[in-house]
Amino acid sequence: MNIDERFEKLERDNKRLKRYVAVSISIALAALIGGTVLGVHAASGTFHILTANTIYIKDNSGKRRAKLDRKGILRLYDSSGKRRVALDGTNGRLRLYDLSGKYRQLLPPK
Numbered sequence: 001m002n003i004d005e006r007f008e009k010l011e012r013d014n015k016r017l018k019r020y021v022a023v024s025i026s027i028a029l030a031a032l033i034g035g036t037v038l039g040v041h042a043a044s045g046t047f048h049i050l051t052a053n054t055i056y057i058k059d060n061s062g063k064r065r066a067k068l069d070r071k072g073i074l075r076l077y078d079s080s081g082k083r084r085v086a087l088d089g090t091n092g093r094l095r096l097y098d099l100s101g102k103y104r105q106l107l108p109p110k
Contacts, residue, residue: 018105018107021094021096021107022094022107025085025087025094029074029087032057032066033068036055036057053069053070054067054068054069054070055067055068059079063077063079063081064077064081065077065079071088071090072088072089072090073086073087073088073089073090074086074087074089075087078099082097082099082100082101083097083101084096084097084101085097092108093106093107093108094106094107095107
C-alpha cells in the first residue's frame with residue numbers, strides 16, 4: 001500500500017468516525033430530551049407543554065451536565081464542569097472539545 005492509498009483510507013476512516021459521533025450524539029440527545037419529558041410527565045401526571053428559556057440538567061452531586069438554551073444550542077459538560085460537546089440546532093453544527101475544554105473539531109467543517 002503506497003502513501004496515497006494510505007492517505008485516502010485515513011480520510012475515509014475520519015469521515016466515517018465523524019458520522020458515527022454525530023449519530024451517537026443525536027441519539028443521546030433524543031434519549032436525554034425524551035427521558036426528561038417522560039420523567040416530568042410521570043411526576044406531575046398532567047404534563048402537556050414545557051416552556052423555558054434555558055433548561056439545565058444536573059447530576060446527583062448538583063454539577064451541571066447539560067444546558068439547552070433558547071437559541072437551540074445544547075451543551076454537554078463532563079464531571080469536572082468542562083464543556084465537551086456543543087450541538088447548534090440553528091446552524092446544524094456540532095463542536096467537540098478536548099479534556100481541557102479547548103475547542104478541537106467542528107462538524108460539518110466550514
